[in-house]
Amino acid sequence: MNPSLADFLKTHLPQYENDIHESFSLQRLNTWRVGGSAECLFEPRSIQAITDVFKILPDVPITWLGLGSNVLLSDSGMPGLVIVTQGGLSQLSHDGALFFAEAGVPCAKLARYAARQGFEKGEFFAGIPGTVGGALAMNAGAFGSETWLHVADVMCINRQGECIRRTPQDFQISYRKALGHPNEWFVSAQFRLQVGDTHVAQEKIRALLAQRKETQPTGEHTCGSVFKNPPGNYAGKLIEACGLKGYAIGDAVVSPKHANFIVNQGKARAEDIVQLIQYIQQTVYEQAGVRLEPEVKIME
Numbered sequence: 311m312n313p314s315l316a317d318f319l320k321t322h323l324p325q326y327e328n329d330i331h332e333s334f335s336l337q338r339l340n341t342w343r344v345g346g347s348a349e350c351l352f353e354p355r356s357i358q359a360i361t362d363v364f365k366i367l368p369d370v371p372i373t374w375l376g377l378g379s380n381v382l383l384s385d386s387g388m389p390g391l392v393i394v395t396q397g398g399l400s401q402l403s404h405d406g407a408l409f410f411a412e413a414g415v416p417c418a419k420l421a422r423y424a425a426r427q428g429f430e431k432g433e434f435f436a437g438i439p440g441t442v443g444g445a446l447a448m449n450a451g452a453f454g455s456e457t458w459l460h461v462a463d464v465m466c467i468n469r470q471g472e473c474i475r476r477t478p479q480d481f482q483i484s485y486r487k488a489l490g491h492p493n494e495w496f497v498s499a500q501f502r503l504q505v506g507d508t509h510v511a512q513e514k515i516r517a518l519l520a521q522r523k524e525t526q527p528t529g530e531h532t533c534g535s536v537f538k539n540p541p542g543n544y545a546g547k548l549i550e551a552c553g554l555k556g557y558a559i560g561d562a563v564v565s566p567k568h569a570n571f572i573v574n575q576g577k578a579r580a581e582d583i584v585q586l587i588q589y590i591q592q593t594v595y596e597q598a599g600v601r602l603e604p605e606v607k608i609m610e
Contacts, residue, residue, distance in 0.1 A: 315350040315370060315391065322366050329353045329398075336387070339394060340378030341439065342572075343531045344580045346387030348373075355398045357412070357465075357473065357497045364471035367391065372469075373609065374495055376414060376441030379534050380448065382608045385580045395443055399497060404429075408462055409501045413443030417450070420501070421515055430506030431460065433514045437522050439534050446496040448605070449488045453518050458483045462502045466494040473497065486538050486605055527565045531574035536587060537602040545602055546570035549590055552597045559586045584608065 313321065316332035323330075334351035337343050349370075354360045371390030375381065378396075395414030402423055403410050409432070411420050420442060421435035437452030438445055445457040446464060458478060466474050474494065482489040522528060537545035549555070549569035557564045558575075560582035565571040572583055591602050 315368070318368070319350065319352070319363060319366070323362055326352075326354075326359055326363070329355065329359070334392075336375075336378075336383050336392070339375055340381055340383055340533075341531060342378075342382060342533050342574050342578075342580075342583065344385070344574060344578060344583065345383030346385050348388050348392035349390055351392045351394060353394050353398055357399065357467070359398075360393065360467055360497065361471040361473065363391075364467065364469055367469070372495075374413075374443060374447075376444045377416060377439065379440040380444060380450075380606050382533065382580055382583055382606055384610045388609065395441060399443070401498070407503055407505060409503055410498065411442045411501065412498045413441060413446075413496050415442045416440070417442060417445050422512075424501075424503050425508055425511035425515055428506060428508045428511075429503040430511045430514075431455070431504045432501065433511055433518060436515045437518055442499060443496045446499055447488060448486050448607075449483055450486070453521075456485075458488060460501045460503060462500040464496055464500075465498040466490070467497050468494045525568060527567045527571050527573055530565070530571075532565070532571045533606045535570045535605050536572050537570055537590075538605045540600050540602065543600065544570075548594050548598050548600055548602070552590075552593050554590060554593060557586070557589075559583075559589065562586045564590070584610075 316330050319330050320327045331351040334348045336345040336348055373388050373392045375394045376396050399412035399414035401412045402415050417435040417438035421432050424432040434453045434455040438450045449456050449458050461478050463477050539545050546569045554564050555569050556566050561575040561578035562582040563573050565573050594600055594602050
């Protein structure tokens with residue numbers, strides 16, 4: 311009988327034994343609190359740890375999780391290796407206007423850190439409910455700004471465990487999308503911000519977070535915005551105009567506060583959320599003639 315993936319990795323890399331887990335429930339590792347278990351979960355404490363694992367990793371699927379926002383994980387679980395960057399890839403520093411952040415750094419932490427150092431233009435990161443790695447992967451944005459507007463360069467890792475430094479010119483950047491080389495993932499980035507005033511930056515962060523709390527269902531189990539805004543319009547307004555606020559399938563409900571959010575009221579399954587997403591898309595298309603594209607990454 312062949313060993314499990316977790317046993318294989320533990321045998322060959324005993325120094326990481328405590329960071330490798332078999333059949334690990336993913337529900338507490340994503341903001342929707344849904345999904346099955348990871349076949350093998352890895353919590354790396356450094357980029358070097360990922361390099362070591364990738365050098366011996368069999369040809370299995372790889373899934374990356376930061377804070378677990380903007381993802382919908384399948385009820386049947388995730389095969390292969392799930393890498394959780396939160397808490398491990400947490401290095402954060404700066405050299406003048408260049409801010410270095412590893413993939414597991416929460417975007418809100420980056421925003422607050424930059425403000426304390428007397429730099430501006432990074433305040434919008436406080437409104438992104440995820441990590442730097444996820445923000446890079448989807449060109450996350452909030453309050454009128456986007457991640458890649460501030461990227462100086464990034465460090466990627468490939469399946470062979472090789473780290474490669476790349477610049478924005480190596481990627482196709484667009485609204486909520488950053489297309490790069492296949493089978494490469496972000497492990498860190500440098501952001502270029504603007505010298506400013508600590509008090510001004512911190513006040514702006516407070517104002518932005520107050521606005522977010524006023525208009526979005528913060529503190530509830532959501533993934534963040536479910537749909538991309540179509541050109542010249544807002545997904546939330548289209549969904550609300552179709553009378554879908556409060557519409558529910560199981561314990562998955564369209565937020566009464568902001569229609570572009572789906573809330574898990576307690577016992578929703580991933581399948582309930584998928585069905586609700588599809589129902590919203592169908593209804594908006596039938597009533598408004600607009601095809602809504604999910605912003606959330608659905609992993610099935």
